[in-house]
Amino acid sequence: MRGRPQILSDEKLLNRRQKLFEIFEFRWVEFAWELQRAKSFQALRLALHPIRDFTAFFETFTYEPAKETTWQDLRALKRKWSGERSRLGLAIQEEREEKKRLDRAEGALRDDGSDDKLEELCEQRKRRHAMAREHVAGLTERLEHINENIRRQEAFLAQSEFLDFLRSKRYAFNPLNIANAIAGLPYIGWRQSMTRCQKDKGVHPHGLNMQMFRRVALALANPSCESRACN
Amino acid sequence: MQIPPARAERAIEQMKAHLLKVNPKRDASVAQLRKEFYYLRIATETVYKSRPLRSALPYHIFAEFVRRAAARSQFDLVMEEEERL
Numbered sequence: 275m276r277g278r279p280q281i282l283s284d285e286k287l288l289n290r291r292q293k294l295f296e297i298f299e300f301r302w303v304e305f306a307w308e309l310q311r312a313k314s315f316q317a318l319r320l321a322l323h324p325i326r327d328f329t330a331f332f333e334t335f336t337y338e339p340a341k342e343t344t345w346q347d348l349r350a351l352k353r354k355w356s357g358e359r360s361r362l363g364l365a366i367q368e369e370r371e372e373k374k375r376l377d378r379a380e381g382a383l384r385d386d387g388s389d390d391k392l393e394e395l396c397e398q399r400k401r402r403h404a405m406a407r408e409h410v411a412g413l414t415e416r417l418e419h420i421n422e423n424i425r426r427q428e429a430f431l432a433q434s435e436f437l438d439f440l441r442s443k444r445y446a447f448n449p450l451n452i453a454n455a456i457a458g459l460p461y462i463g464w465r466q467s468m469t470r471c472q473k474d475k476g477v478h479p480h481g482l483n484m485q486m487f488r489r490v491a492l493a494l495a496n497p498s499c500e501s502r503a504c505n
Numbered sequence: 506m507q508i509p510p511a512r513a514e515r516a517i518e519q520m521k522a523h524l525l526k527v528n529p530k531r532d533a534s535v536a537q538l539r540k541e542f543y544y545l546r547i548a549t550e551t552v553y554k555s556r557p558l559r560s561a562l563p564y565h566i567f568a569e570f571v572r573r574a575a576a577r578s579q580f581d582l583v584m585e586e587e588e589r590l
Contacts, residue, residue, distance in 0.1 A: 303568040307561045483571070485534035490545070490570070491563035493523035494509035494516055 282461045284470065290331060291457035291471045297328045298449035299484045310447055312440060315339055315433045334460055339430035340423070348427045348460075355420045362413040369406040376403045428460035439464040449484065509562045513553035516562070517546050524590055543581070543588035544573045 298306075301324065308321035319336050326332045376399040383392050436456055445451040445468070458467030510516045521542070529536035538545060548569035557565050577585070 303564040303571070307564040482533060482537060485532075486538055487563070487567045489524075489532070489534045489538060490520065490567050493520040494563050494566070496523070 282458055284474075287457055287467065287470055288474050291453050291474075293329060294331070294457055295449055295453035297325055298453055299481050301325050301328070302449055302484060303487055306447070309452075310440070312437065315437070318433055318436060334425075334429050334432040335436060335456075337425055337429035339433050340426040341430075343427040343430050345431065345463075348424070348431060351420060351424055351427060355417065355424060358413065358417050358420060362410070362417055365406070365410045365413050369403070369410050372399070372403040372406040375399050432456075432460035435459050435464045439468075508559045511559070513550050516553065516566075517549050520545065520549070521590065539590040541570075541574055541585060542590050543585045545570050546588065548573055 304324040305321050309318070312318040312321045322332060322335050326336045376396070379392065379396040379399045383389070383396055386392070436459065439445075439452075439455045440447075445455070451468075454468045454471035455464040456467065457471055458464070462470075510519060520538075524535055524539050524542070527535045529539055545566070548566050552562065552565045552569050555565075573581070
């Protein structure tokens with residue numbers, strides 16, 4: 275395959291789309307009106323509040339976002355996270371080795387009784403183990419900090435993209451189009467997500483609930499001839 | 506798109522007329538709404554009493570309709586039979 279490797283496979287993307295579509299269809303009336311009018315991050319988060327617990331996927335749309343970021347910044351931060359995670363893996367291994375060495379020294383001290391050299395060695399190993407533990411704790415904290423930054427940057431990009439989609443008015447405001455647009459966030463932009471999801475026609479649009487809602491909206495908006503005559 | 510009527514009675518009449526105009530055999534949603542018109546009527550009355558924005562009415566009415574239809578009492582079942590279109 276040419277170009278940059280896909281971060282999100284088609285299979286994963288379409289699974290996410292399907293799940294979102296089902297939630298949007300079923301809960302449409304609980305959030306759609308507010309969502310359609312959302313013009314800020316805060317309004318977007320408030321609009322999605324009624325459905326936030328249906329899937330962990332919504333966390334990125336309801337999380338407090340970073341002040342500003344770009345896709346490049348996010349990619350760089352993820353690379354940094356990956357490097358730190360490898361360092362943490364090595365540090366954990368090292369800490370375990372130090373612990374084993376310390377246990378052996380302490381065991382020898384217990385079994386063979388007091389010995390100045392052994393006691394000194396034991397103290398030395400204790401210090402080395404404590405340092406290794408501190409190193410692991412420091413790296414863990416650092417990794418958590420980067421992780422938090424990633425979540426906030428992802429939230430910023432996902433929420434910006436979602437608002438951009440809502441503002442674009444290029445597509446009708448319905449559950450399928452919204453699911454298509456945001457299924458790939460925050461890994462790909464809404465346009466790419468829409469293009470890739472639209473290639474798959476496997477979704478049956480509009481269940482009975484959605485059809486009934488549309489019928490009610492239509493009946494309220496367009497008076498029939500009979501009811502006009504009632505005026 | 507026109508906005509919904511200002512009064513609940515007018516909205517109910519309008520929905521009733523619309524549902525009676527469409528053949529339920531050709532549209533499952535109409536068949537279901539005709540069958541459960543009682544819940545639609547009381548949902549409409551309840552929502553209009555809370556005076557939401559008129560453009561938000563369809564969303565609120567349908568959400569209330571779903572809530573009521575999901576928790577039917579014996580009284581509701583009798584009324585549902587009576588008010589079927």
